[in-house]
Amino acid sequence: MTDRPRKPRSGGADSDPLPEHRAGFVTFVGRPNVGKSTLTNALVGEKVAITSSKPQTTRRAIRGIVHRASGQLIVVDTPGMHRPRTLLGERLNAVVQDTLGDVDVIGFCVPANEPIGPGDRYINEQLDSFPRTRKVAIVTKTDVAGPTRVAEQLHAVSQLREWDEIIPLSALTGDQVELLADELIGLMPVSPPLYGEEAVTDETEDDRVAELIREAALEGVSDELPHSLAVTIDEMAERAPGGVIDIYANVWVERDSQKGIIIGHKGSRLTEVGTRARLEIEKMLGRRVFLKLHVKVAKEWQRDPKQLGRLGF
Numbered sequence: 001m002t003d004r005p006r007k008p009r010s011g012g013a014d015s016d017p018l019p020e021h022r023a024g025f026v027t028f029v030g031r032p033n034v035g036k037s038t039l040t041n042a043l044v045g046e047k048v049a050i051t052s053s054k055p056q057t058t059r060r061a062i063r064g065i066v067h068r069a070s071g072q073l074i075v076v077d078t079p080g081m082h083r084p085r086t087l088l089g090e091r092l093n094a095v096v097q098d099t100l101g102d103v104d105v106i107g108f109c110v111p112a113n114e115p116i117g118p119g120d121r122y123i124n125e126q127l128d129s130f131p132r133t134r135k136v137a138i139v140t141k142t143d144v145a146g147p148t149r150v151a152e153q154l155h156a157v158s159q160l161r162e163w164d165e166i167i168p169l170s171a172l173t174g175d176q177v178e179l180l181a182d183e184l185i186g187l188m189p190v191s192p193p194l195y196g197e198e199a200v201t202d203e204t205e206d207d208r209v210a211e212l213i214r215e216a217a218l219e220g221v222s223d224e225l226p227h228s229l230a231v232t233i234d235e236m237a238e239r240a241p242g243g244v245i246d247i248y249a250n251v252w253v254e255r256d257s258q259k260g261i262i263i264g265h266k267g268s269r270l271t272e273v274g275t276r277a278r279l280e281i282e283k284m285l286g287r288r289v290f291l292k293l294h295v296k297v298a299k300e301w302q303r304d305p306k307q308l309g310r311l312g313f
């Protein structure tokens, strides 16, 4: 965090010749769907943020923790910045503002394959409110743009402001992701590690399981439904020591008609969602899982403070 006391850089003849360990917080901002969650996962080396081809599906500040010999990065994943239309939208924007005020480095993401537009400019302008925070521009998805296009985008991005670094990369192929990790660590304050070596996130296991279920449920649904989806975990317990883990979860929607969409013909869609989610959860937990999903309706929950609280926002 910016106000954390920083140790001075060591210097002088008898100083430690090893490079100093650095640690701090970074967040990626950018329009919905530019690849922020995918980048977080690529840096962490494990799925800590759900990704989806549906825009604006990241809802909470998830911390992914990146460990390297030279330092540690705590990646705070934020919802996309956008003009709020619902109470949920307002809360999400407040999360973004709080997060940006509190990190050492902001990574501004634009995809290589789309021209810089008003949405990008709006977000870039918001960054003026954080003059002391280091700012890195990241040109994402270089795997789907040719070298000329990437070069043009690098130039366009360089016109937006003075960046501490500008890095093109592909989170999908991993190209230049390590370079970004190195550069980000270099911009962090000198600090001992802030999290233990094993930690990849500080989200609870329940939250991660709920997010994996939400990700599975988002796959293949139509445009208005994504924002209406929330997942809560009722119970998660092992059947016997070291045995199958039973998970009972609720998938919340806002309307009866959406309930039908999620469940599908004779439950076919819900079965698919359950299978997809279960496989991801098993991967994460390293254990066999029995997953039971219930679809429930919480009318207009995005606009209702009480419901939002219940669903964890």
Ligand SMILES: Nc1nc2c(ncn2[C@@H]2O[C@H](COP(=O)(O)OP(=O)(O)OP(=O)(O)O)[C@@H](O)[C@H]2O)c(=O)[nH]1
Binding pocket: 030, 031, 032, 033, 034, 035, 036, 037, 038, 039, 050, 051, 052, 053, 054, 055, 056, 057, 058, 079, 080, 140, 141, 142, 143, 144, 169, 170, 171, 172, 173
């Ligand atoms: N080709 C390609 N696709 C990518 C890359 N990174 C992300 N994507 C795809 O772009 C889509 C959006 O990725 P996300 O990581 O969910 O984007 P996001 O910016 O976190 O999106 P929000 O949660 O909506 O803010 C997904 O379909 C990803 O698979 C990349 O490097 N190359």
